[in-house]
Amino acid sequence: MESGKIDFIKNGPVFWVDCSDSQPCIGTAGAITWTLKATGKLFHSGLPNLGINGLELAMDAMTKIQEHFYKEFGPVDKEKEYNYSCPSTMKPTRIESSVNGLNQMYVSQLLGLLSATWRFLTD
Template identity: 45%
Template sequence: MVHLFHLAINPFELGMEALKEIQTRFYKDFPSHPKEQIYGFATPSTMKPTQWSYPGGGINQIPCDCTLSGDVRLTPFYK
C-alpha cells in the first residue's frame, strides 16, 4: 500500500496565500480616499479575515478543507 500523505496540500497555507493575494488586490483597488480625512474617517476601507473553521482531526493531520470568513468595510466614497 502506498501512502501519499506527504503530497497533501495544507488548506490553511493555501488559504493564507490566497487571502494575501485577495487583500493585495483589494487594497490596490480601494486605497485610502482623500474624502476620508475631510469627513473624519478613522480608518480607510478594510478587508479582514475574522473566522477560520475546519473539520477537526488530530494535531498531526492535514485537514481536507477549511473555510475563511471575513469582513469588508468599504467607505462610502467608492461605488
C-alpha cells in the same frame, strides 16, 4: 433609568446618533460578508510534502485578495476631511477547519474556511 439619571430627556426630542465607537456619525459604510473555501489533501504529518494544507491555501489566497482589494479600494480624499479613523477594509473574521488527528497535516488539512467582512467607504 430607574435611578433617574436620564430623566432630563423624557420630554424629548432625543437624537441617538451611533456608530461603532459611539461618536457622531458623519458618513456611513456598507458591509459585505463572504466565505472562502480551500480544500487540501490529507496526508500524514511525517510526509508533509505529500499533502496540501487547506488552511495554508486559504490564507495564501486571502493575502492575494487583500493585496488586490487595497490596491483597488485605497483611501479616498474625503477620509482626511471627515477625520475617518480607518479606510475601507477587508479582514478575515473567522477561520474554521476540519478536525483530524494531530499526526495528520497540522490538524487542519482537509478544509480551510475563511469568513471575511468587506467594509467600504465611498467619496
